[in-house]
Amino acid sequence: DAGITQSPRHKVTETGTPVTLRCHQTENHRYMYWYRQDPGHGLRLIHYSYGVKDTDKGEVSDGYSVSRSKTEDFLLTLESATSSQTSVYFCAISENRVSGNTIYFGEGSWLTVV
Amino acid sequence: DQQVKQNSPSLSVQEGRISILNCDYTNSMFDYFLWYKKYPAEGPTFLISISSIKDKNEDGRFTVFLNKSAKHLSLHIVPSQPGDSAVYFCAANTGTASKLTFGTGTRLQVTL
Secondary structure, three states, rough: OOOOOOOEEEEEEOOOOOEEEEEEEEEOOOOEEEEEEOOOOOOEEEEEEOOOOOEOOOOOOOOOOEEEOOOEEEEEEEEEOOOHHOOEEEEEOOOOOOOOOEEEOOOOOOEOOO | OOEEEEEOOEEEEOOOOOOEEEEEOOOOOOOOOEEEEEEOOOOOOOEEEEEEEOOOOEEEEEEEEEEEEEEEEEEEEOOHHHHHHHEEEEEEEOOOOOOEEEEEEEEEEEEO
């Protein structure tokens, strides 16, 4: 198994509160990604990083920000959580550009916004 | 705009028979296609992939077929086993991008 740890694994929070999800990798991979999974939508890319302090938006980036101050850590922040951000969040890593079996996913973080 | 579509949300197959999961795409720039398998409460895991320069790729019980003219790919699992019961996601990449576009998934149930 790829060395990816997501924390917290489960969280319930109130609308309007800030939330930070953490992804930690031990593989020293360059690329890191945050996806969310929702019924009827599959997995959608929120943000990704191609190096320390280098990040870019995905297809559903509104309401989210990210930071990567170290190779091994990629943080996803919901500045003011809304009920529409209730979802399962997956971190993923890849050594280089995605090409088949080089992308690895974490086990997911379940977030409920009430 | 869903660029990768899996029109069958679920599929039930008997153990030992063939499972065929389908995926359609609209973006002609996609040149690499992948299938991921996901069990409940776990992250997706890579299963098999195919480049657009090929029309078939086989790995054990799993075969992926690509029909570029129809913008269609399929995953065949033969023979199906109960442990194959999972959600299967089709994904596509433009090759130069470092991110994947996923379909909505098909839940496969293999019955005894």
